[in-house]
Amino acid sequence: MFEKISEIIAKQLRAGADEITEETNIMEDLGADSLDVVEILMAIEENFGVSVSDDEIPNLKTVRDLVEYVESNM
Numbered sequence: 001m002f003e004k005i006s007e008i009i010a011k012q013l014r015a016g017a018d019e020i021t022e023e024t025n026i027m028e029d030l031g032a033d034s035l036d037v038v039e040i041l042m043a044i045e046e047n048f049g050v051s052v053s054d055d056e057i058p059n060l061k062t063v064r065d066l067v068e069y070v071e072s073n074m
Helices: 002-013 034-048 063-073
Strands: none
Touching: 002 034, 002 063, 034 063
């Protein structure tokens, strides 16, 4: 799960997958803006068949947050 999500993030942000760990903060560490985050979430929804509510977005700061959210909502 982590590998697939980190690939999505790396592709969206044109970052090296080796830069991404579970502790990586998507906005602070990778320089993503709010549009990047929305596009990452859309790709995750499409790839994993989960839906991320607008209320949850502020809680999804790190890669681990995304992994745990997807795993608990599949």
